[in-house]
Amino acid sequence: MNINPKSKIKIVHLGGLGEIGRNMMLVGYEEDYLIIDCGISFPPADLLGVDLGIPDMSFIKKISHQIKGILITHGHEDHIGGLPFLLEHTNAPIFSSKFTHGLISVKLKEFGSIAKTTLKIIEPFEKISISKFSIQFFNVCHSIPDAMGITIDTPLGMIVHTGDFKIDHTPTDGKLIDFQSLSSLFSKGVLALCSDSTYAELKGFTPSESQVTNTLYEEISSAKGRVIISTFASQIYRIQQIIDACKRTDKKVAVVGRKMSTNIKMALKLGYLNDSKNCITDINSLLKLPDQKCVMITTGSQGEPTSVMTQIANETHPRIIVKNGDKFIFSSSPIPGNEPQVVKNIDKLFKQGADVIYNKISKVHVRGHASQEELKLMISLAKPQYFIPVHGEHRHLVAHSKIAQEMGIPNQNTFVIKNGDVLEITPHSAEVTDEVPAENLYFDGKAIRNVKSHLISDRKELSRHGIIYISINSLNINSSNPSVTLSSYGLFDEFTDYEISENTGNFVQTLLANSSSKDIDLDTIKRKLVTEVKSFVSKVTGKKPVVIVEIHH
Numbered sequence: 001m002n003i004n005p006k007s008k009i010k011i012v013h014l015g016g017l018g019e020i021g022r023n024m025m026l027v028g029y030e031e032d033y034l035i036i037d038c039g040i041s042f043p044p045a046d047l048l049g050v051d052l053g054i055p056d057m058s059f060i061k062k063i064s065h066q067i068k069g070i071l072i073t074h075g076h077e078d079h080i081g082g083l084p085f086l087l088e089h090t091n092a093p094i095f096s097s098k099f100t101h102g103l104i105s106v107k108l109k110e111f112g113s114i115a116k117t118t119l120k121i122i123e124p125f126e127k128i129s130i131s132k133f134s135i136q137f138f139n140v141c142h143s144i145p146d147a148m149g150i151t152i153d154t155p156l157g158m159i160v161h162t163g164d165f166k167i168d169h170t171p172t173d174g175k176l177i178d179f180q181s182l183s184s185l186f187s188k189g190v191l192a193l194c195s196d197s198t199y200a201e202l203k204g205f206t207p208s209e210s211q212v213t214n215t216l217y218e219e220i221s222s223a224k225g226r227v228i229i230s231t232f233a234s235q236i237y238r239i240q241q242i243i244d245a246c247k248r249t250d251k252k253v254a255v256v257g258r259k260m261s262t263n264i265k266m267a268l269k270l271g272y273l274n275d276s277k278n279c280i281t282d283i284n285s286l287l288k289l290p291d292q293k294c295v296m297i298t299t300g301s302q303g304e305p306t307s308v309m310t311q312i313a314n315e316t317h318p319r320i321i322v323k324n325g326d327k328f329i330f331s332s333s334p335i336p337g338n339e340p341q342v343v344k345n346i347d348k349l350f351k352q353g354a355d356v357i358y359n360k361i362s363k364v365h366v367r368g369h370a371s372q373e374e375l376k377l378m379i380s381l382a383k384p385q386y387f388i389p390v391h392g393e394h395r396h397l398v399a400h401s402k403i404a405q406e407m408g409i410p411n412q413n414t415f416v417i418k419n420g421d422v423l424e425i426t427p428h429s430a431e432v433t434d435e436v437p438a439e440n441l442y443f444d445g446k447a448i449r450n451v452k453s454h455l456i457s458d459r460k461e462l463s464r465h466g467i468i469y470i471s472i473n474s475l476n477i478n479s480s481n482p483s484v485t486l487s488s489y490g491l492f493d494e495f496t497d498y499e500i501s502e503n504t505g506n507f508v509q510t511l512l513a514n515s516s517s518k519d520i521d522l523d524t525i526k527r528k529l530v531t532e533v534k535s536f537v538s539k540v541t542g543k544k545p546v547v548i549v550e551i552h553h
């Protein structure tokens with residue numbers, strides 16, 4: 001094939017670098033682009049009130065007509081959660097495995113964006129051509145069925161994206177990574193490898209999912225009372241292990257929670273879950289059985305505030321009240337940042353008399369990402385010319401780049417880049433040549449906001465210091481005894497701080513009586529009140545509240 005000496009590949013990430021989640025990568029060749037994944041992230045606890053982190057779509061808007069296809073590695077939210085936002089700008093077809101296709105369909109229906117695009121199922125090693133790209137997916141092991149890595153062959157060479165992966169020699173669904181096909185696919189040479197860095201800091205190998213099978217069986221069979229297990233709604237392997245344990249112990253299992261029920265129905269229908277002995281039953285029938293026969297599966301393994309697990313821990317769930325003898329199993333490990341909420345729930349459940357089993361005390365969970373030895377295996381299999389660590393905080397990317405260098409990939413061929421960097425690969429070189437917008441955006445109610453939005457910092461101020469609202473009638477301004485209405489939120493405790501609150505009211509009155517004069521305009525009075533009240537309250541309470549003054553006529 002004749003290659004235009006000026007042609008180049010562009011690799012751009014709009015999320016997933018220097019952060020966990022929001023994974024999204026673009027591969028461009030000449031005029032055309034492919035997108036790999038479009039995920040969301042869970043916002044850190046200090047971003048008060050925001051719901052989801054989403055990728056910045058400014059660059060997508062600019063090249064929307066050049067996007068030829070969307071390739072999805074697997075169905076986790078940090079890889080598909082952003083699709084409804086992406087489909088506002090493109091109707092390029094979406095390619096994924098069968099199970100991922102099921103999850104995407106559910107999501108797009110929920111957002112009403114299913115009609116905007118075509119969804120195509122692709123089998124491992126099936127070849128598809130999109131403009132000058134030739135694409136093949138390959139199956140990998142992960143914590144969700146049908147996870148895939150992707151190879152994109154271009155006239156300049158092959159780009160490989162591993163997606164999230166681990167190497168499991170005894171996966172519970174029996175689907176091993178097909179190393180033979182993979183190595184023959186890679187044998188023509190890999191130009192660039194983009195590989196999962198989530199656990200690049202961890203030495204050794206990630207344990208196999210099948211290690212959890214026995215532990216879960218033992219915990220379920222030894223339970224004298226009810227068992228309530230929380231895991232991710234998409235953790236189908238774990239759900240299968242629970243169904244199997246119920247089958248062996250002659251117990252019944254009910255699914256509590258809407259999202260998990262939807263996923264399980266879909267997985268049963270597509271054959272990714274097997275319930276040959278009809279162990280699954282509805283919650284009403286389950287609760288009529290003797291406690292020893294009852295197993296429940298639910299979400300909330302991350303301590304999410306509205307989840308069933310948190311409701312049970314807070315004693316606010318309408319149906320499930322903790323009994324002596326109940327056993328709770330957290331079959332997951334908290335995503336960094338979620339630990340405080342999770343351990344709080346564990347403590348609350350213990351206090352109510354339940355037994356709680358979690359990863360630190362029993363092997364009820366294994367990780368879904370590769371550790372160092374598996375990452376090395378992937379690098380030695382691909383033998384890439386260029387290496388780009390992806391998916392992870394900056395330190396994970398650095399750790400992964402060091403592994404690649406140890407394995408002989410030259411320093412200058414390893415790229416620890418950031419979201420927005422445009423990495424250009426030509427027949428002779430690779431370098432970051434440009435930058436596109438890739439801001440930290442968050443979905444806040446129904447609005448999209450920048451992390452720098454003053455609303456976010458306002459909320460922090462409000463939550464830390466509270467608010468005082470002062471209402472004055474303008475007719476009162478010149479009076480010697482002006483009438484003032486003062487209310488506050490999050491500042492004065494109505495039972496213990498009554499006096500301080502009254503003193504603040506008196507202070508405002510004195511201030512008005514002393515400063516009132518026909519010469520001073522209302523804005524000046526307002527400004528003065530805000531500053532003086534803030535400083536008065538700060539002296540007596542140590543807090544700097546937001547002060548709002550309204551003068552009405």
Ligand SMILES: [Zn+2]
Pocket residue numbers: 074076142143164
């Ligand atoms: Zn994943």
Ligand SMILES: [Zn+2]
Pocket residue numbers: 021023076078079164391
């Ligand atoms: Zn992921």
